[in-house]
Amino acid sequence: MSNENINWGQSVAGVVIKDNTVLLARHTYGNGKGMLIIPGGYVNFGETPQDALKREFMEETNIIIEPKNVIGIRFNMHDWYIVFTAEYVSGKAISDNDENSEVLWIDVNQALTMDDVPKLTKEMIRSAVSKSYGLQYTNYVGNQKHAPYSLYTVIDS
Secondary structure, three states: OOHHHEEEEEEEEEEEEEOOEEEEEEEOOHHHOOOEEOOEEEEEOOOOHHHHHHHHHHHHHOOEEEEEEEEEEEEOOOOEEEEEEEEEEEOOOOOOOOOEEEEEEEEHHHHOOOOOOOHHHHHHHHHHHOOOOOEEEEOOOOOHHHOOOOEEEEOOO
């Protein structure tokens, strides 16, 4: 894919937990080189964050997921980053051998103690396994002029 369609100011990531294991990918470049991180990437122009997350997971890990709740948002002066929980749907974890060198299912408790799992990834894993859910997807149609809509609200459990 061409870089001209990438919105460099918007990125997403997801925490997928299956059978008390979390899916992590060993990053091959930048500040995260050699580290095991949650998969994700940039949003393309005209793409929803949820669709970007599905695409990134398929491209990087060969795993089909369904984004669920928002568990983390990071803003700075240049961009934003949204982290979702995501449900495993299907697929066998396979590295893309480009952005990552390996994709692993790692025991959640083990991942939280590993030196090659960065602090942000650990915080998002903790948030994903937390019993309180912060922002959850709320069905909302809204005005068709600006569709599609995504609304996340605090829901009492």
